[in-house]
Amino acid sequence: MTMARSNSGSGAGPALILLAMLPAGCGDGAAPVPLLEGVADVATHADGRRPIGELYADYLGLLEQGWALDVIVESRPAGTEVALPIVALRSPQAGQAVWLLSGIHGEETAGPNAIAAAMADIAELGARHPVVLMPLLNPQGYARNWRYLNVPVYSETVDGQSVGDSSHLLPVEPGSTESRAPRASSPEAAAITAYVLRMAASYPPRYSIDLHEDDLIDEGYVYSQGIEGPADPLALLAVDILKSNGIPLKLDGQTRFGEPIEGGIIGPVTDSSIDELMSAGTVLVGGRSMPGPAAGTVLVFETPAAAIAFEQRVAAHLALIRRLAGSMATGP
Numbered sequence: 145m146t147m148a149r150s151n152s153g154s155g156a157g158p159a160l161i162l163l164a165m166l167p168a169g170c171g172d173g174a175a176p177v178p179l180l181e182g183v184a185d186v187a188t189h190a191d192g193r194r195p196i197g198e199l200y201a202d203y204l205g206l207l208e209q210g211w212a213l214d215v216i217v218e219s220r221p222a223g224t225e226v227a228l229p230i231v232a233l234r235s236p237q238a239g240q241a242v243w244l245l246s247g248i249h250g251e252e253t254a255g256p257n258a259i260a261a262a263m264a265d266i267a268e269l270g271a272r273h274p275v276v277l278m279p280l281l282n283p284q285g286y287a288r289n290w291r292y293l294n295v296p297v298y299s300e301t302v303d304g305q306s307v308g309d310s311s312h313l314l315p316v317e318p319g320s321t322e323s324r325a326p327r328a329s330s331p332e333a334a335a336i337t338a339y340v341l342r343m344a345a346s347y348p349p350r351y352s353i354d355l356h357e358d359d360l361i362d363e364g365y366v367y368s369q370g371i372e373g374p375a376d377p378l379a380l381l382a383v384d385i386l387k388s389n390g391i392p393l394k395l396d397g398q399t400r401f402g403e404p405i406e407g408g409i410i411g412p413v414t415d416s417s418i419d420e421l422m423s424a425g426t427v428l429v430g431g432r433s434m435p436g437p438a439a440g441t442v443l444v445f446e447t448p449a450a451a452i453a454f455e456q457r458v459a460a461h462l463a464l465i466r467r468l469a470g471s472m473a474t475g476p
Contacts (some may be wrong), residue, residue: 186226189289192454193253194260196228196280196287202260203233203279209267210236214343217335219284219307221293228283230307230332232339234347235270241347242269242472243276243422243439244465246355248308249292250285252449255355258461262469269469276347281336282307293330298360307332308418313341313427323428324416337421340437341429349439351378351472352422355461357449363394366409369423369442373411378441378468383408385467389460391447399446419444 184197207213212234220227235241244266246255259266259279269275280286282293285307290296292304310333311324328334358364364386368379386393386408393408403410414420421427424436445464449457 183228186228186287188287191253191289193286194257196283199256199260199280200231202263203231203277205263206233206267206270206277209270211267211270212236214339216278216339217332219282219293219332221284221305221330221332224284224288228287230281230283230336231279232343233277233279234343235273235275237270237274238346239274239348240350241274241276242469243278243347243349243352244355245278245281245308245353245418247280247282247286248306248354248418249356250282250288250290251296251359252291252355252357253286254357254447254449254454254457254461256280256286257458258355258465261458261462262465265466265469269473272473274347276343276349278336282332293332303329305330305333306417307336309333309416310337310418310421311416313337313421313429314416314424315426315428315433321428321431321433323431337418340418340421341427341434344437349422349437350441351475352419352437352439352442353465353468354419354442354444355464356444356446357457358446359448359450361394361400361446361448362451363392364408364445364447365394365399365405367413367419367442367444367446368409369412369419369444370440372441374406374409376409376441376443378471379409379443380407381467381471382443382445382464385464386445386447386460389463390456391452391460417444 183200186196188195214232216230218227219230246259294305295302309329312328314324316322316324366379366382368376395408419442422437422439423442425438426433427436
C-alpha cells in the first residue's frame, strides 16, 4: 500500500489522501483498486467532534514510529457517497498484545478523539509492548452521527447493523457447531472480525480495551468479559479512573439490558459483540470449531454521554487510555 499526505483540501485540518492498494472485494483475487482518496473533504457532524481528516492524520503519525497500517475494508453503506477506510495500526513488535478499539458506534465520539489525543502515550506503549490499534471502526457513523450502518439510533424493533457484530462466528451455546447467525450482518462486520481472527495469530490479545459511550444512561459502568470478570484488576482500576474524572457510575443494580452490576462492573455477558469474540476460546469458521482470540482481559467502558460535555468525556477517556497503558505496559 502507499500513503501520501497533502496540505490541500477543505481547511478543516490537515488534508489526507490515503491510497491503499488492496484487491477489490476484500481479497477475492481481483485487480488492485484505490481504496480511498480525499478523506479530509468528508463533512463531519458538527457537535464538537474533530473532522475525520484530522483524526486519520493523527492516527497515521504512528507510521513514523515504525508501525504498520492495515486497511481492513472500505465502508460505504447505503445512503453514503464516499467510501471511508476502516483502518488498524500495529506496533513493530508482535506477540502477546494490547488491542485498543473505539468508534464502533458512530455517535460515540469521545473514544476516537481521546485516542487521537493519546498518540504519544500509545506510541510509548507500542515501544514496550505489542499493540493493535483500531481507532475508528465506524467512520461513516462518526461522520453522519449514525450509531449503526443502516439506522441512526438504537431501537428495540429495528435490527441495527453494528460493525462489531460477531454472531456469525460465535456458537449458539458452548460446544455447539451452529453459529448464532448464518453470515455476517454487513461487509464491515465480516471484514473486521476476519481481521481480528487473522491478526490474533501474530498479535494474540492479552488485553482488549473497547471505548464506548451511551446517550441513554445517566451513570456509566465497565464490562469485564475476561477470565477474572468483575475481579479483574484493570476493571477495578478503570472504575477509580472514571470516578476521579467526574464520570458518574452505577455501582450496583442492573444495566438497561438487565445485566447485574457489581461495584460498577458487569461480568462476562453473551451479546455477540466483538468483545465477546475477543474473549472467546472457541469460534466457528465455515462450520468448523477453531481456537478463538481468548484474551485474558476484555474491558468495555460505557460512559454516559447526554448530560456530560464533550470535552469532559474526551478527557475521561484520555485518562483511561493513559493510566491503563501504563499498567498494561508492565503487566504479564
